[in-house]
Amino acid sequence: MPDMSALFFWLLAAIIIASALAVVLLKNIVHSALYLVLTFVGVAGLYILLNAEFLAAVQLLVYAGAVAILIVFAVMLTRRGDIRASNLFNVNYLAAAVVSLALFIVITLATGRMAWTATPGQAPAGNVGAIADAFLGHFAIPFEIAAVLLLVAMVGAILLARGGKQDQ
Amino acid sequence: MITLNHYLALGGLLFCIGLFGALAKRNAVAVLMGIELMLNAVNINLVAFNHFLEPARVTGQVFAIFVIVVAAAEVAVGLALVLNIYRRRLDSNVDDLDWLRW
Numbered sequence: 001m002p003d004m005s006a007l008f009f010w011l012l013a014a015i016i017i018a019s020a021l022a023v024v025l026l027k028n029i030v031h032s033a034l035y036l037v038l039t040f041v042g043v044a045g046l047y048i049l050l051n052a053e054f055l056a057a058v059q060l061l062v063y064a065g066a067v068a069i070l071i072v073f074a075v076m077l078t079r080r081g082d083i084r085a086s087n088l089f090n091v092n093y094l095a096a097a098v099v100s101l102a103l104f105i106v107i108t109l110a111t112g113r114m115a116w117t118a119t120p121g122q123a124p125a126g127n128v129g130a131i132a133d134a135f136l137g138h139f140a141i142p143f144e145i146a147a148v149l150l151l152v153a154m155v156g157a158i159l160l161a162r163g164g165k166q167d168q
Numbered sequence: 169m170i171t172l173n174h175y176l177a178l179g180g181l182l183f184c185i186g187l188f189g190a191l192a193k194r195n196a197v198a199v200l201m202g203i204e205l206m207l208n209a210v211n212i213n214l215v216a217f218n219h220f221l222e223p224a225r226v227t228g229q230v231f232a233i234f235v236i237v238v239a240a241a242e243v244a245v246g247l248a249l250v251l252n253i254y255r256r257r258l259d260s261n262v263d264d265l266d267w268l269r270w
Binding site: 013070 | 169170172173174176177178180181182183184185186187188189191193194195196197198200201204205208211212215216218219220221223225226227229230232234236237238239240241243244245247248249251252254255258259260261262
């Protein structure tokens with residue numbers, strides 16, 4: 001049944017776009033955060049459709065797990081006033097809409113003109129081993145630099161969130 | 169038949185929704201949510217290129233993992249900044265963060 005992946009693609013695309021629009025358009029920021037989790041889960045399903053199972057697992061762990069929890073915590077810690085009107089538009093939302101729409105039109109025109117030459121060849125069934133080889137072989141130095149970046153971000157986030165009271 | 173162009177259009181649409189959220193929202197946490205949507209759109213493009221153009225290698229997936237690493241670092245530091253600003257100004261409205269303006 002060849003149409004199964006197409007069906008899943010349209011289903012996941014509808015989920016992703018609808019929940020992304022809900023993230024942007026809803027007025028309650030807690031609802032926005034929950035729809036953001038739904039968007040991340042939809043993107044993880046798309047990765048499974050693209051034969052990237054390891055990336056789908058990483059997406060679920062990092063985005064739908066860690067990043068969503070961080071954002072919900074930030075919402076909780078910066079809550080003030082009415083939660084039902086906590087996610088409003090700012091003064092220049094019309095300009096933002098025009099810019100985003102123009103960018104989407106440009107992207108669609110540009111990618112629609114391109115004729116991609118797909119290389120024939122089937123993807124291997126499981127590519128976790130290939131990803132491991134790439135990380136510890138060809139991309140070993142960026143891998144280590146990413147580790148240092150994560151450490152720096154962690155220390156920086158702790159320092160920033162702790163505040164400047166220890167200065168005086 | 170789903171082609172590469174379908175995935176690119178989906179990524180472009182998601183990127184533009186995220187851009188609209190990052191530009192048009194008043195709450196700083198919502199701006200960070202928009203940036204996360206944009207990074208996810210980029211990852212969809214990278215993985216789709218990997219799948220359709222070079223299926224035997226995993227370079228696109230490796231790049232997507234690096235993007236996820238940078239996004240995690242960015243959201244941690246960004247939310248710490250938002251918390252710090254909120255503690256000083258009791259506000260997370262990006263329209264009011266204008267004390268660098270002259």
